[in-house]
Amino acid sequence: MSGTQMVYGLHAVHAILARHPDRVLHVRIAERRDDARARAIVELARRHDRPVQRVEPGALTRLLGEVAHQGVAAEIAALPPWSEDDLLTALETAVDPLLLALDGVQDPHNLGACLRTADACGALAVIAPRDRAAQLTAAARKVAAGAAESTPFVSCTNLARTLGLLKQAGLWIVGAEAGGARLAHEVDLTCGSVLVLGAEGRGLRALTRRHCDATVRLPQLGTVASLNVSVAAGMLLYEATRQRALRRP
Numbered sequence: 001m002s003g004t005q006m007v008y009g010l011h012a013v014h015a016i017l018a019r020h021p022d023r024v025l026h027v028r029i030a031e032r033r034d035d036a037r038a039r040a041i042v043e044l045a046r047r048h049d050r051p052v053q054r055v056e057p058g059a060l061t062r063l064l065g066e067v068a069h070q071g072v073a074a075e076i077a078a079l080p081p082w083s084e085d086d087l088l089t090a091l092e093t094a095v096d097p098l099l100l101a102l103d104g105v106q107d108p109h110n111l112g113a114c115l116r117t118a119d120a121c122g123a124l125a126v127i128a129p130r131d132r133a134a135q136l137t138a139a140a141r142k143v144a145a146g147a148a149e150s151t152p153f154v155s156c157t158n159l160a161r162t163l164g165l166l167k168q169a170g171l172w173i174v175g176a177e178a179g180g181a182r183l184a185h186e187v188d189l190t191c192g193s194v195l196v197l198g199a200e201g202r203g204l205r206a207l208t209r210r211h212c213d214a215t216v217r218l219p220q221l222g223t224v225a226s227l228n229v230s231v232a233a234g235m236l237l238y239e240a241t242r243q244r245a246l247r248r249p
Contacts, residue, residue: 005078005141005149008060008069010037012146016076017041019150021048023077030057030071041072067142081136082152084162087125090152091169096192097124098240099171103159103208104199105229108134112143113230119147121237127154127162127194163211166194173212176236177203178226180217187216189240190247197233201226 004025007016014037017024027045029038031054045052060069082090091097100118105111111126111134118126134140135155141148156162163173171192176184189195196212198204203226209215218227218235227235 003078004075006064006073007076007146007149008064008067008073009145010041010070010072013072013074014041014044015146016074016149017044017048017050020076021045021050023079023149024048024050024074025077026050026075027052028055028060028063028073028075029053030055030060032057033071038072076149079149079152082125082154084154084156084165086152087127087154087162088165088169090124091166091171091192094124094192096190096244097171098122098189098192098237098244099124099127099166099194100233100237101127101159101163101194101196102133102199102229102233103196103204104129104133104202105197106132106134107200108137108140109143110134110200110228110230111136112140112145112148114233115140115144115151115153116147117230117234117237119144119151121241123151123237125152125154127156127159129159130155130157133199160207160211163194163196163208167211167213172214175204175209175212175215176217176232177209177215178217178220180215182214182216184216184218184236184239185243187214188243190243193240195233195236195240197229197236200229
């Protein structure tokens with residue numbers, strides 16, 4: 001997706017200015033917002049020669065809608081989706097990369113939540129099929145709270161084919177489902193890994209499952225049959241992060 005997007009909130013705007021200042025086109029801050037965090041954003045924007053405008057609070061609500069903008073917003077050049085080739089090129093220099101693949105997740109709010117957690121866990125990218133799956137809509141970007149501008153989104157034609165290419169590149173393909181053969185913490189996720197989660201309700205498709213080197217499940221002590229896909233993705237991503245933190249000296 002090309003063009004521009006709005007990022008709002010103190011943390012999200014500060015993060016995009018710190019990481020990708022060249023993509024920030026304009027910063028707007030409410031007139032009454034003059035605390036330390038707002039001043040830090042102004043200073044960072046001016047350091048990178050990014051224009052800053054003080055606006056009355058209602059202007060941000062009219063621009064963004066009824067969202068928790070915290071009196072700060074930035075217009076940025078949108079990060080376009082990666083192609084399959086972009087992903088394979090990035091893998092050439094990545095060390096033990098962590099990727100998240102979503103097999104037909106259709107709710108844009110779930111996609112946005114997955115992107116947000118993937119960003120927090122340092123995932124290289126989030127992968128999803130182009131058809132019959134959520135894409136980077138405005139709703140997904142809003143829930144992602146800026147993560148869609150820092151974590152690449154790979155929209156592929158055939159997820160099974162992409163997983164096959166990732167396996168050839170040396171990555172470990174780990175599928176998550178309620179009937180997984182092992183608990184997530186019993187599987188080594190410190191090497192280059194792709195965590196694969198299925199669609200809401202349906203789970204992994206048979207063809208996707210056949211490309212997995214292992215299937216894992218999350219421990220559940222209650223009576224609910226399954227977890228929300230974004231919650232499950234978050235738990236698995238943080239399990240991988242936990243294992244990698246323990247491995248470091």
